[in-house]
Amino acid sequence: MNLITKTIILLSFFPLLVLAQPELEIEPDDLRFEDIFSRLENAYFINEGNVTLRIDSIVYKNHLYYVRFDNQYTMPFFIEPYDTVRMDCILAGYYFVPSIDTSDTMWVYSNSVDGVEKIEVEIEYWDDDFNTGIISGIISDTALVPIPDASVYFFYEGNYIMHSTTTNEAGVYTAELPPGGYLVAAVKDSYYVTFFGQQFDPFNAEFVIIDSNTIKNADIVLPKHTITPYSVSGFIFDSLSGTPLGKGIVVVRNGTHTPTKTAHKLNSSITNNSYTAFVDSRGRYEINNITEPGYYYIQSFSDYFVPSYYSLNNYSHIFWQNADSVLIDSKLTSRNIFMPRDSSLGGGIASGIISFTNKGDDVTDVIVYAKPVNYDTLIFNFSFTGEGGTFKVPFLPYGEYTLIAQKIGYNDGYSQNFIIDSLNTSISGLHITLRPNSVDDEFGLPEDHILLYNYPNPFNPSTTIGFRLPKSSDIELKVINILGETVKVLVQDHLLPGNYEIDFNASDLSSGSYYVILKTESGIKAQKILLIK
Numbered sequence: 001m002n003l004i005t006k007t008i009i010l011l012s013f014f015p016l017l018v019l020a021q022p023e024l025e026i027e028p029d030d031l032r033f034e035d036i037f038s039r040l041e042n043a044y045f046i047n048e049g050n051v052t053l054r055i056d057s058i059v060y061k062n063h064l065y066y067v068r069f070d071n072q073y074t075m076p077f078f079i080e081p082y083d084t085v086r087m088d089c090i091l092a093g094y095y096f097v098p099s100i101d102t103s104d105t106m107w108v109y110s111n112s113v114d115g116v117e118k119i120e121v122e123i124e125y126w127d128d129d130f131n132t133g134i135i136s137g138i139i140s141d142t143a144l145v146p147i148p149d150a151s152v153y154f155f156y157e158g159n160y161i162m163h164s165t166t167t168n169e170a171g172v173y174t175a176e177l178p179p180g181g182y183l184v185a186a187v188k189d190s191y192y193v194t195f196f197g198q199q200f201d202p203f204n205a206e207f208v209i210i211d212s213n214t215i216k217n218a219d220i221v222l223p224k225h226t227i228t229p230y231s232v233s234g235f236i237f238d239s240l241s242g243t244p245l246g247k248g249i250v251v252v253r254n255g256t257h258t259p260t261k262t263a264h265k266l267n268s269s270i271t272n273n274s275y276t277a278f279v280d281s282r283g284r285y286e287i288n289n290i291t292e293p294g295y296y297y298i299q300s301f302s303d304y305f306v307p308s309y310y311s312l313n314n315y316s317h318i319f320w321q322n323a324d325s326v327l328i329d330s331k332l333t334s335r336n337i338f339m340p341r342d343s344s345l346g347g348g349i350a351s352g353i354i355s356f357t358n359k360g361d362d363v364t365d366v367i368v369y370a371k372p373v374n375y376d377t378l379i380f381n382f383s384f385t386g387e388g389g390t391f392k393v394p395f396l397p398y399g400e401y402t403l404i405a406q407k408i409g410y411n412d413g414y415s416q417n418f419i420i421d422s423l424n425t426s427i428s429g430l431h432i433t434l435r436p437n438s439v440d441d442e443f444g445l446p447e448d449h450i451l452l453y454n455y456p457n458p459f460n461p462s463t464t465i466g467f468r469l470p471k472s473s474d475i476e477l478k479v480i481n482i483l484g485e486t487v488k489v490l491v492q493d494h495l496l497p498g499n500y501e502i503d504f505n506a507s508d509l510s511s512g513s514y515y516v517i518l519k520t521e522s523g524i525k526a527q528k529i530l531l532i533k
Contacts, residue, residue: 021049021112021113022052024110024117030121031122033091039345042088045079046083052080054076055110061104065089066303070086072243089106097126102122103120133214134216135208135216137173140171142221145171147186150166150186153184153186157394158384159383179210182210183384201276225288230290230330232290232296232332233284233332235282235285236250236279236338238339238341239456243283244283249285250300251299252275275290296328297309297320306339306379309323316338316339347396349425349426351393352390353431354389363388364385366385370401372399397420410436412434449522459506461505461533463529465502467525469497473494473520474493474521475494477491478517479517513530
């Protein structure tokens with residue numbers, strides 16, 4: 001082959017060589033946050049090239065924003081040719097936006113043709129008259145000896161881990177914080193995690209309320225570990241992407257019951273043994289030196305995710321009635337928890353009080369969830385109860401809600417419906433009553449049937465669909481396509497009251513959106529699911 005022929009062949013392939021490259025396109029490339037009710041914006045990362053795109057890093061002010069993706073979003077991550085990945089950008093630092101931070105730029109570094117892309121960010125509200133309060137205190141052991149280098153965490157409104165600090169040589173800490181209510185927790189190796197109020201979990205901790213230019217004291221005493229062979233560890237994950245969540249806590253509380261798809265009489269017991277662990281940057285938690293062997297519930301909490309319980313099948317279980325209690329009588333590992341996303345990023349507040357039919361019952365250990373009335377499968381945010389059973393569920397978007405109160409060993413309590421809108425951003429005076437279960441109770445069953453989260457979603461090719469029935473009913477559970485055509489009937493039967501989970505295999509269906517339809521004698525519920533192959 002002569003030189004001219006070789007040159008012609010090389011030139012004929014040259015355009016292909018040039019085109020074999022990744023190319024990142026971001027749409028939109030500007031994000032705007034208009035007010036406290038508009039704190040979630042989306043951008044789409046598109047690989048317009050014909051080679052796999054690698055996203056190396058995203059640089060932004062992480063004290064102001066929280067970023068997550070629909071796929072696994074630990075850096076680096078990859079986007080296949082002509083594929084698209086959605087990014088959630090949450091304005092996390094909404095509680096204080098100084099005018100200097102109202103304009104920002106996110107820098108996206110990749111192996112794309114240009115190497116770096118940018119996203120312009122505008123925050124269209126701010127507060128130049130902002131003032132802070134101070135929480136300070138001493139962290140000591142049970143002999144009141146100060147503990148240096150202890151970590152102290154602050155949970156804004158009981159939900160978000162907003163800030164942390166460490167104690168000095170005298171065991172003293174100080175934190176300057178925006179006005180609001182805080183749970184305060186102290187952490188140190190060889191000591192049990194303890195919250196202000198000398199509690200070992202956030203359910204029973206005391207809130208510290210600060211206003212502008214006020215100082216509140218919050219001393220905490222840390223008990224030393226009692227050395228035992230009983231421990232539990234695992235990871236917490238984003239149930240949508242499978243990404244480990246590097247921020248949050250896991251709470252272990254004593255109690256037992258066995259969830260079932262059909263039975264509605266469950267045996268349950270509860271004592272006050274509880275333990276808390278902070279999740280490390282890898283998403284791992286570990287609770288050592290549990291003092292007594294026994295059955296426990298394991299529940300995780302993380303910013304912008306719905307609190308979830310451990311289950312044997314790795315599903316996202318929000319309510320304890322569907323969770324699996326765990327026998328901790330040795331060193332247990334791989335007790336992983338999968339958490340659905342919480343998109344309740346508004347500014348609405350719902351507050352009220354919890355009471356019990358048995359007047360002497362303990363008003364602690366209660367969690368209150370906000371559920372949008374028109375979306376059976378969603379839960380928007382939560383609250384722990386404060387002194388006297390009071391609660392405040394913050395950060396609600398506009399919409400109509402009911403509140404669900406839960407305490408292990410009790411039937412769920414429900415509030416009346418209420419609306420958060422531009423004229424009513426704060427609703428007070430809500431009342432929820434809880435009553436203990438008996439052997440004849442139908443644990444935690446709602447007044448109406450509920451179609452629960454399916455997991456995973458999106459899925460390929462299988463997912464599990466859950467639903468709850470308050471009473472016996474003829475039911476039909478089916479899947480339809482976007483044209484309304486039935487593609488699969490999953491259940492058509494008369495069922496007893498209880499909690500159910502049905503596996504749906506869509507290996508014979510094409511990618512796309514489908515709807516799960518639950519029809520009972522009292523009505524019809526629907527839920528969108530997404531099959532991606």
